[in-house]
Amino acid sequence: MSDVIVEVDGVSKRFGEVNAVEDFSFHVERGQVYGLLGPNGAGKSTTLRMIMGLERPNSGVTRLFGTAVTAGCPELTRVGAIVEQAAFVPHLSGMRNLKLWWMAGGGRMADADLDNALAIADLGEAIDRKVKTYSQGMKQRLGFARLLLGRPELLVLDEPTNGLDPGEIREIRELIGRLTHQGATVLLSSHHLSEVEQVCSHALVMNHGRLITSGTVSDLVGTTKSIYVEVDDRAAAHELLVQLPSVINVQMQGDGLVMVLRDGRRSDVGAALVSAGIRLETLMPTQRLEDAFLDLLAAGDGGAVPSLQAAQVSS
Amino acid sequence: MIALIRTEFTKAASRTRSLVILLLLIGLPTLIVVAINARSGRPDRDGGEGLFRLASQSGLLVPAAVLSATSGFLLIVIAGTLAGDSVASDANWGNLRYLLMRPVSRARLLIAKAFVAGMLIWAATILVTLAALIAGLILFGAHPVTIPSLGGLLGTFNISGGALALRVLIATAYVAFGFSALLAIGTLFSTLTDTAASAIGATVGVYIVSEILNSITQLGQVRYAFPTHYLDAWETMFTQNTYSKEMIVGIVVQVAYLVVVGAVAIAVFDRKDIRS
Numbered sequence A: 001m002s003d004v005i006v007e008v009d010g011v012s013k014r015f016g017e018v019n020a021v022e023d024f025s026f027h028v029e030r031g032q033v034y035g036l037l038g039p040n041g042a043g044k045s046t047t048l049r050m051i052m053g054l055e056r057p058n059s060g061v062t063r064l065f066g067t068a069v070t071a072g073c074p075e076l077t078r079v080g081a082i083v084e085q086a087a088f089v090p091h092l093s094g095m096r097n098l099k100l101w102w103m104a105g106g107g108r109m110a111d112a113d114l115d116n117a118l119a120i121a122d123l124g125e126a127i128d129r130k131v132k133t134y135s136q137g138m139k140q141r142l143g144f145a146r147l148l149l150g151r152p153e154l155l156v157l158d159e160p161t162n163g164l165d166p167g168e169i170r171e172i173r174e175l176i177g178r179l180t181h182q183g184a185t186v187l188l189s190s191h192h193l194s195e196v197e198q199v200c201s202h203a204l205v206m207n208h209g210r211l212i213t214s215g216t217v218s219d220l221v222g223t224t225k226s227i228y229v230e231v232d233d234r235a236a237a238h239e240l241l242v243q244l245p246s247v248i249n250v251q252m253q254g255d256g257l258v259m260v261l262r263d264g265r266r267s268d269v270g271a272a273l274v275s276a277g278i279r280l281e282t283l284m285p286t287q288r289l290e291d292a293f294l295d296l297l298a299a300g301d302g303g304a305v306p307s308l309q310a311a312q313v314s315s
Numbered sequence B: 001m002i003a004l005i006r007t008e009f010t011k012a013a014s015r016t017r018s019l020v021i022l023l024l025l026i027g028l029p030t031l032i033v034v035a036i037n038a039r040s041g042r043p044d045r046d047g048g049e050g051l052f053r054l055a056s057q058s059g060l061l062v063p064a065a066v067l068s069a070t071s072g073f074l075l076i077v078i079a080g081t082l083a084g085d086s087v088a089s090d091a092n093w094g095n096l097r098y099l100l101m102r103p104v105s106r107a108r109l110l111i112a113k114a115f116v117a118g119m120l121i122w123a124a125t126i127l128v129t130l131a132a133l134i135a136g137l138i139l140f141g142a143h144p145v146t147i148p149s150l151g152g153l154l155g156t157f158n159i160s161g162g163a164l165a166l167r168v169l170i171a172t173a174y175v176a177f178g179f180s181a182l183l184a185i186g187t188l189f190s191t192l193t194d195t196a197a198s199a200i201g202a203t204v205g206v207y208i209v210s211e212i213l214n215s216i217t218q219l220g221q222v223r224y225a226f227p228t229h230y231l232d233a234w235e236t237m238f239t240q241n242t243y244s245k246e247m248i249v250g251i252v253v254q255v256a257y258l259v260v261v262g263a264v265a266i267a268v269f270d271r272k273d274i275r276s
């Protein structure tokens, strides 16, 4: 039987009128790198907080290593987490923050994996500077150092690259890559499709606190006959495409149109558009994970989600 | 628990704010003593406040005058700052969730934080006494004092230097302990907000309101339950040569607040959804 590390079992969480998470279930097995993909406000952070014992579900239960999570439960020693941004005591140095945090949990400094953590944070002399002088990227790296102090079996990472510049994003992704190669089980949330595709072995897509779809990333990303086009006149293109017998399910999405190709080739669609006098800017196959994700956009989440371009860069 | 107290103490004591408070606690008493000295040279026109008028008789009486002057506002603001800050500043920094996503009991963390705030409140009060005592001894020396009872209506009484020293010690401890209710209230408020400033403001606000209401005698016996009602009960040791029974009642009231409000704070914090 496989080793279930994280279990979210029929969990709901309400804030007044808002159902932040609704009857939500999934589980993460040992060795998986599991992505929680959803736009801003989908309920990712709320889910991770309930896993870490910071918030209580209104119903359902979260489990770590098979044990129901309560505030400050012993299983948390086996977990390292960053929930939302990494944050510290600003008037203390990075080093001081690491040590105080570790000792506050009752640990002895000798037991902490400090050298490895410092190597990973790679802050050089800045480790002795006050944290308030750090950039967000430096804080994020210090956050990784902190969560690694206890040699965790599970890493919980909530949008670990959010708010970072492209260089910092690359560093953090490489760091996550190294950690997963060392065999860590990871639960990572993101609103960047590319990030999940790049780092994760398994993923689920959530929106409005509900599960949309889940599976292995290669399953989810497996090619389908869905395609995406960008044109100068979307309305005209839409009118034309819905009449093409080889195409079904035409939808406006992002800056363009998405449809499913029933038979024929992508170039046929291109030819049809061009011969109708419509300028074709982009035409590309889309993937199922993208579809699932783009469906969320269609559901009216607006600008809070990444552009399709951002998603395409990595694929 | 010891580890929690140590780490919380390091966090609180290393703030710039703590240095400012330290300077204030040494500076203001010194200033008051200098003012007492300046006035003592002049002919006594209207007499001024009781303890202040008498303080130049002896450096041993000076701490009483200074405690009386600072416990009504300065020390309340400082104690309110230390207590209201404890949880809310971590929440403010976004660091609270990182403290709590560990196998640490929330009740213990809260008690450690309140304990550290309480320690600093005691240190602050002791510092006021020490600063006043040192400045007073330098300027006025250590003499016994002669005090007119009830403004001279009942004659005068003497307090020896040794007795003065003992009473200063008791007064300091009583004033410091008198902030126990404030400590509990501040800790409770601190768990309710993510902005340290509002927790501090609310705590100091409660005390100021309590002082104002306490001065309205028409409110009658309700006032006996106010956290500030018995705060000045120690002063009769110096003004009437008696240890007032109200000091005992005052201690009981403080303990009651500490226990009841403290329990509420723990219950609230234990159930709280931590988002910061």
Ligand SMILES: Nc1ncnc2c1ncn2[C@@H]1O[C@H](COP(=O)(O)OP(=O)(O)O)[C@@H](O)[C@H]1O
Residues within 6 Å of the ligand: A015, A016, A018, A019, A020, A038, A039, A040, A041, A042, A043, A044, A045, A046, A047, B275
């Ligand atoms: N304390 C709160 N009070 C009210 N609404 C909240 C609170 N926390 C979260 N929400 C709402 O719950 C939903 C999910 O939030 P969150 O879990 O932070 O989403 P994500 O991390 O996916 O961006 C959002 O609609 C958010 O506005």
Ligand SMILES: [Mg+2]
Residues within 6 Å of the ligand: A041, A044, A045, A046, A084, A158, A159
């Ligand atoms: Mg979030």
